[in-house]
Amino acid sequence: MTVKLGVPSKGRLMEKTFDWFGERGVTLSRTGSDREYSGAIDGVDGMALVLLSAGEIPRELAAGRIHLGVTGTDLIQEKLVQWDQKVEPLAELGFGHADLIIAVPSCWVDVDTLDDLDAAAAAFRAKHGFRMRIATKYHRLVRDYLHHGGVADYQLVDSQGATEGTVKNLTAEAIADITSTGETLRANHLKILSDEPVLRSQATLLRSRVAEKSTEDRETLRVLMQKLKL
Amino acid sequence: MTLAKTKAEAERLRQVFEAAGAQTVDCAILQPAETLLDLYGEDIRTRAYVTHDPAQGEVMLRPDFTVPVVQMHMSGGAEPARYTYSGEVFRRQEQHPDRSSEYFQVGYEVFDGTNPEAADAEVFARIAAQLAGVDLRPVTGDLGILIAAVQGLKASDRRRAALMRHIWRPRRFRALMERFSGKAAIPPSRAALLNAADPFAKAGPQIGMRSWGEIAERVENLKADSAEGNLSQTECEMIEAIVNVRETCSFALEQLRDIAVDMPVIHDAVERFARRCAALDAEGQSPDAIDFEGSYGRTSMEYYGGFVFGFYAAGRPDLPPVATGGRYDALTAVLGQGTSIPAVGGVIRPGILLTVKGAGA
Numbered sequence: 001m002t003v004k005l006g007v008p009s010k011g012r013l014m015e016k017t018f019d020w021f022g023e024r025g026v027t028l029s030r031t032g033s034d035r036e037y038s039g040a041i042d043g044v045d046g047m048a049l050v051l052l053s054a055g056e057i058p059r060e061l062a063a064g065r066i067h068l069g070v071t072g073t074d075l076i077q078e079k080l081v082q083w084d085q086k087v088e089p090l091a092e093l094g095f096g097h098a099d100l101i102i103a104v105p106s107c108w109v110d111v112d113t114l115d116d117l118d119a120a121a122a123a124f125r126a127k128h129g130f131r132m133r134i135a136t137k138y139h140r141l142v143r144d145y146l147h148h149g150g151v152a153d154y155q156l157v158d159s160q161g162a163t164e165g166t167v168k169n170l171t172a173e174a175i176a177d178i179t180s181t182g183e184t185l186r187a188n189h190l191k192i193l194s195d196e197p198v199l200r201s202q203a204t205l206l207r208s209r210v211a212e213k214s215t216e217d218r219e220t221l222r223v224l225m226q227k228l229k230l
Numbered sequence: 231m232t233l234a235k236t237k238a239e240a241e242r243l244r245q246v247f248e249a250a251g252a253q254t255v256d257c258a259i260l261q262p263a264e265t266l267l268d269l270y271g272e273d274i275r276t277r278a279y280v281t282h283d284p285a286q287g288e289v290m291l292r293p294d295f296t297v298p299v300v301q302m303h304m305s306g307g308a309e310p311a312r313y314t315y316s317g318e319v320f321r322r323q324e325q326h327p328d329r330s331s332e333y334f335q336v337g338y339e340v341f342d343g344t345n346p347e348a349a350d351a352e353v354f355a356r357i358a359a360q361l362a363g364v365d366l367r368p369v370t371g372d373l374g375i376l377i378a379a380v381q382g383l384k385a386s387d388r389r390r391a392a393l394m395r396h397i398w399r400p401r402r403f404r405a406l407m408e409r410f411s412g413k414a415a416i417p418p419s420r421a422a423l424l425n426a427a428d429p430f431a432k433a434g435p436q437i438g439m440r441s442w443g444e445i446a447e448r449v450e451n452l453k454a455d456s457a458e459g460n461l462s463q464t465e466c467e468m469i470e471a472i473v474n475v476r477e478t479c480s481f482a483l484e485q486l487r488d489i490a491v492d493m494p495v496i497h498d499a500v501e502r503f504a505r506r507c508a509a510l511d512a513e514g515q516s517p518d519a520i521d522f523e524g525s526y527g528r529t530s531m532e533y534y535g536g537f538v539f540g541f542y543a544a545g546r547p548d549l550p551p552v553a554t555g556g557r558y559d560a561l562t563a564v565l566g567q568g569t570s571i572p573a574v575g576g577v578i579r580p581g582i583l584l585t586v587k588g589a590g591a
Contacts, residue, residue: 081324106434110448112419115405122395123448124440131271140324143272150402152271152395167438189437194419 001214002048003221006060006069009037009051013203016095017070024228044227046220055079062086064211067221074100074178074201078138087206090230096203098178100138102145103190105167105174114149114195117174121153124173135159135172138198142176145198164188205230236334239580240316243336243360247314250356252338255313257298259320263288266297269533269564279320291320295337300562300573303341309571310342329550330581339575347502349574350537350557351509357541357553357576358515364586366541366552368519370479371526372506373397374536374557375486375499376472382495383465385410386458388451400473400528407469412460423449424456468493475524479507479517482524506537533561537574543586552586553578 007028008014018028027042028049039049050066057071058079070093076083104111104120111120121132132154136142139156146154159166159175164184166172176198179185185192205228213221248254263280264287278293292298295315303311316336323329338356340349358368380393389410396402408414416424423429429449436442471489475482486500507517527538536557543549555576563570 082327105436105438105440106432107430107436107438107442108440108445109423109429109433110445110452112423113417115417116420118402119392120440120448122392123444127444128439131268139275143276147273147276150396150399150405152399154272155267156272170439173438173440189434194417 001217002046003068003213003217003224004048004050004066004211005041006050006052006057006066006071007039008054008057008070013054013070013096014051017093017203020093020095021228026224026227044220044224046216047224058083058087061206061208062210064208067208067211067213067217069206069208070203071206072096072098072201073204074098074138074141074199076204076206077199078141086209088209089204090207090225091205091228093203093205096201098180098201099197100141100176100178100199100201101192101197102134102142102174102176102195103164103179103185103192106186106189106191108191112194114146114151114193117193118149118151118153121151125153131155132174133157133172134174134176135163135166136176137163138176138178141198149195164190235584236581239584240334240336243578243580243583244314244316246360247336247338247356250312250338252312252314255299255302255315256317257292257295257302257315259292259318260286260289261292261298262286263290265301265565266290266293269297269561276324277321279322293321294319294577295335296339296558296561296575297565299337299339299575300558300565303573304562304566304569304571307341310340310344312342313337313339313575333582334580335577336580337575337577339573341571341573343572345509346536346557346572346574347505348509349572350506351513351515353555353574353576354510354537354539355513355515357555357578360578361541361553361583364552364583365544366586367521367544368539368541369521369523369526370537370539371523371528372499372503372537373527373534374502375496376469376524376528377535378496378499379469379472379493382493383461385461386454388455389458389461398528398533400525407461407466410461411463411466416456420452424453464492472496473525475522477522479510479520479522482522483507483517502536527556533558533564535560539576543582546586549582549585550579552582 007017021028025043028039030039032038037051039051041047041049052060054071055075057069058076060066061069062080080086111117124132134154135157137160142156157172163175163177166175266274279291280288283289299313314337318332319335320332323331338353340353342349381390383390393403393406396406468489475485477485483504490497490500510517527534534556538556540551541553542551553576557574559570559572562573
């Protein structure tokens with residue numbers, strides 16, 4: 001048996017993950033050609049590197065097909081029901097910061113809090129005859145957040161990309177999306193509500209609570225944790 | 231509990247309701263999602279299964295029978311009417327994966343406006359009779375009293391409407407009460423907006439469907455609201471007192487009559503409660519043995535607007551209630567686009583009933 005570590009397969013998230021492990025004496029690398037998704041781990045014996053899309057890592061952890069994984073907390077909490085029973089966060093890696101926020105048009109001078117959003121939604125529904133539309137791809141997280149915030153008379157509409165453009169295109173009145181700097185929001189004449197964000201996310205190392213482990217695997221994990229000082 | 235046993239129990243319960251004079255009805259499992267979403271909002275998606283039909287668009291596996299039965303009755307049922315049904319309902323269990331996501335419900339619904347309190351008592355008594363001999367605790371409530379209190383507040387129509395809209399969301403309701411009574415501070419952004427010489431100075435371009443006119447209207451409303459005086463301490467305390475009543479029906483009636491002396495707007499609603507107590511007594515359900523909770527029914531489905539009840543297994547807080555029900559005239563008003571019909575009903579969950587019976591055997 002080997003201990004499988006799943007990391008994002010491309011981009012800055014992959015590079016930063018490699019750096020984070022490298023600084024702690026565990027060298028992750030891609031092998032083969034640039035296009036081939038296979039990798040290697042040096043520094044700890046008995047481990048295998050699995051390169052995956054960041055969006056698939058939550059599912060693989062929950063199914064126990066990988067023992068450890070690096071991905072954003074936003075993806076973990078959106079994709080896994082009762083996530084904390086399936087995975088355990090071991091370390092926040094200090095990069096990949098992004099907040100899931102609610103944004104409304106900047107011209108809504110009367111709306112700054114969830115309380116305002118709820119009142120505006122009630123008036124909007126009365127005037128237009130349908131529930132105020134909020135465009136997002138994070139349905140579960142946003143619905144839960146608005147439920148606890150006591151917001152009614154809204155509907156979520158699915159938007160898998162270019163979400164900031166939906167308001168101008170009249171397919172939504174507000175949006176809920178991941179933002180790191182807020183520049184795209186400002187460029188699209190949107191502003192963030194002042195309440196706590198739906199979620200503060202960053203790249204996190206997680207352990208699957210369900211993956212099977214042999215005695216050797218347990219020893220491998222112990223050595224790894226020591227190296228990573230966790 | 232095996233499915234066959236539950237099915238047989240459901241059938242037995244339905245036949246008892248039928249023998250008591252109810253007409254058996256059925257409805258489709260796939261219901262148009264739009265109706266339910268418009269009634270209950272996005273939250274229903276966390277409790278019901280939504281799926282997609284190539285022709286109809288979004289459809290929902292029926293989360294209960296109430297809405298389709300009301301629709302069927304409204305599209306041509308004669309009044310008065312008594313219906314019963316038995317079948318499976320489907321509920322997503324995101325928070326409690328251990329609970330059943332499909333289970334049987336057997337219902338008894340009464341559409342009869344001649345004597346609403348007698349109809350309330352009738353539904354409660356028919357269901358109680360089916361549960362006789364099982365160790366259950368009945369709890370009742372009456373949202374009609376809280377609704378009457380809110381509608382009688384000395385406040386603007388706008389404030390009363392805001393409170394009414396959140397009567398089924400106790401936390402939000404409390405937050406509004408605190409703001410309207412001056413206990414909660416005005417958020418800084420709101421204060422800045424109200425004090426701004428030109429609220430639109432930094433607005434930028436208008437985008438989206440919500441127009442300048444709508445935004446300006448709400449700014450005006452906020453100004454009017456800040457100029458309105460606070461709700462009186464006495465009124466807030468009386469609302470609290472109504473919500474906090476926890477007694478047997480007989481003692482609760484005394485307490486509510488005391489509150490009504492200082493808050494005459496609830497007098498009629500409390501007298502309806504009194505008539506219901508008498509009607510329950512006449513049905514052989516002593517109001518001395520039935521609990522009353524002032525806030526009962528506020529966190530369940532919206533649109534229960536009067537009598538509400540539930541039967542809970544004694545010593546089994548882990549189980550959902552064996553039976554629940556209430557008066558939902560408010561729901562018929564929304565479905566009927568203003569035309570309300572008096573409606574009260576309840577459901578038994580045969581699966582839970584058998585579990586409780588089995589444990590007691």
